[in-house]
Amino acid sequence: xxxxxxxxxxxxxxxxxxxxxxxxTPSSSSTSSGAATGASSDVRVAFVSQIEGIPYFxxxxxxxxxxxxxxxxxxxxxxxxxxxxxxxxxxVDNLVSxxxxxxxxxxxxxxxxxxxxxxAQDAGVKIATADADAPDSSRSVFVSQASDESLGKTVMDExxxxxxxxxxxxxISGGADVATFNNWxxxxxxxxxxxxxDMELVGGVRYTADTAEALQEAQNLMTAYxxxxxxxxxxxxAVPGVGQAVTNANxxxxxxxxxxxSPQTAAPFLESGAMTSTVLWNVEDLGYLTVWxxxxxxxxTEFEAENDVPGLDDPxxxxxxxxxxxxxxxxxxxxxxxxxxxx
Numbered sequence: 221x222x223x224x225x226x227x228x229x230x231x232x233x234x235x236x237x238x239x240x241x242x243x244x245t246p247s248s249s250s251t252s253s254g255a256a257t258g259a260s261s262d263v264r265v266a267f268v269s270q271i272e273g274i275p276y277f278x279x280x281x282x283x284x285x286x287x288x289x290x291x292x293x294x295x296x297x298x299x300x301x302x303x304x305x306x307x308x309x310x311x312v313d314n315l316v317s318x319x320x321x322x323x324x325x326x327x328x329x330x331x332x333x334x335x336x337x338x339x340a341q342d343a344g345v346k347i348a349t350a351d352a353d354a355p356d357s358s359r360s361v362f363v364s365q366a367s368d369e370s371l372g373k374t375v376m377d378e379x380x381x382x383x384x385x386x387x388x389x390x391x392i393s394g395g396a397d398v399a400t401f402n403n404w405x406x407x408x409x410x411x412x413x414x415x416x417x418d419m420e421l422v423g424g425v426r427y428t429a430d431t432a433e434a435l436q437e438a439q440n441l442m443t444a445y446x447x448x449x450x451x452x453x454x455x456x457x458a459v460p461g462v463g464q465a466v467t468n469a470n471x472x473x474x475x476x477x478x479x480x481x482s483p484q485t486a487a488p489f490l491e492s493g494a495m496t497s498t499v500l501w502n503v504e505d506l507g508y509l510t511v512w513x514x515x516x517x518x519x520x521t522e523f524e525a526e527n528d529v530p531g532l533d534d535p536x537x538x539x540x541x542x543x544x545x546x547x548x549x550x551x552x553x554x555x556x557x558x559x560x561x562x563x
Contacts, residue, residue, distance in 0.1 A: 266298065279563020308329075391408070477495045
């Protein structure tokens with residue numbers, strides 16, 4: 221990767237154009253099959269992402285493919301080409317009609333997906349959520365990257381550290397109805413109230429559908445609040461938009477940016493200093509865990525309180541009360557370590 225600052229600007233512009241261009245097609249998908257022993261190659265599982273074609277879900281796909289190869293099963297990943305909850309529901313329904321054994325979805329709208337989850341289960345298809353949850357649905361399990369509380373706390377700690385624990389900050393989120401995003405924000409605001417009384421959220425939470433909208437909202441925040449010290453970019457689609465807005469405004473070093481973006485999405489901005497950090501988890505491991513969990517569901521295998529997952533370094537905890545598999549603690553990526561990760 222060319223790490224010069226001027227090249228970074230071009231990388232992000234290309235990313236924005238790519239996302240815009242993707243909106244002309246309804247969805248994107250690919251399927252891989254494993255050949256491991258001890259599992260049935262007839263088992264078919266699938267994951268429906270929030271949006272295809274971005275580094276985050278590409279990394280998820282990489283992990284899912286690896287799990288499918290290790291387990292000897294078929295794995296399909298698909299999702300809308302732009303943030304579109306209605307299209308996501310259509311994709312889930314279509315996979316159910318194709319007779320997949322188990323399907324996971326990262327819901328854009330935790331309410332509109334509920335009926336599809338119920339219908340799928342009525343048809344004998346095992347349904348999980350992964351990456352984002354539909355907590356009021358009848359899903360069998362939620363494969364969670366880290367606890368909402370730890371993610372929100374960590375991202376607030378990062379923006380407070382960059383702002384010397386005082387001043388105004390903004391939050392740019394994704395869809396207003398994405399429960400996971402809202403939970404992270406609530407946890408961040410609680411951490412601010414508990415630990416950083418001199419930090420002030422201004423402008424409310426700004427909701428966006430894509431990178432271009434995030435860029436515009438970040439520009440609006442910096443115009444409305446010239447003393448702004450930092451911005452939290454919640455979805456990975458907002459990260460390049462917010463980083464580019466700070467770069468365009470010549471406010472690198474004046475307005476800090478952190479958020480929940482993959483290390484490669486944040487890379488140009490970590491290099492330039494527009495972002496001080498990005499908080500996430502190993503998304504390839506999350507993809508791996510999701511496909512492993514789908515296989516367990518397809519076989520009728522119950523989860524243990526602690527699960528040894530081949531392919532993952534650490535045991536994975538299961539909360540029976542919330543039916544949640546928890547990958548682990550958040551990871552903070554900075555300029556010093558982002559290059560160690562490919563997603």
